[in-house]
Amino acid sequence: MFPEAVRFAKQLRYDGYKVVLVTSAPAFVCEPVANEMGAAKVLGETLLVDEASGTFIIGETQERETDPTYSVTDRIKAFAEEKGVSLSKSIAYGSRGRYGMALMECVGKAYAVSPDAFIQT
Numbered sequence: 001m002f003p004e005a006v007r008f009a010k011q012l013r014y015d016g017y018k019v020v021l022v023t024s025a026p027a028f029v030c031e032p033v034a035n036e037m038g039a040a041k042v043l044g045e046t047l048l049v050d051e052a053s054g055t056f057i058i059g060e061t062q063e064r065e066t067d068p069t070y071s072v073t074d075r076i077k078a079f080a081e082e083k084g085v086s087l088s089k090s091i092a093y094g095s096r097g098r099y100g101m102a103l104m105e106c107v108g109k110a111y112a113v114s115p116d117a118f119i120q121t
Contacts, residue, residue: 011035
């Protein structure tokens with residue numbers, strides 16, 4: 001974890017923001033990072049077990065995983081609506097190409113951190 005990330009998260013909490021770690025990884029994998037940052041929540045993927053094959057399925061439901069219209073943006077918007085958060089008053093720090101872009105496009109103020117080279121199509 002970058003020390004700057006911890007410092008930014010601490011400053012945001014001091015300024016009255018709730019810090020939420022949004023990730024395309026399974027949420028449980030990022031819990032230690034979220035704890036270090038003082039994040040109130042990790043918003044990430046859920047691992048389910050496909051009983052027929054004994055393999056993991058990433059997604060809250062098998063239907064959602066196979067639904068091409070469900071995206072990280074949908075997850076963020078659903079979370080914000082559930083918690084009464086104004087995304088237009090929210091700040092995001094994003095990276096990793098298209099996932100970071102999706103996050104940053106949802107909020108009122110966004111900053112790219114260690115961005116990947118990304119070409120929008």
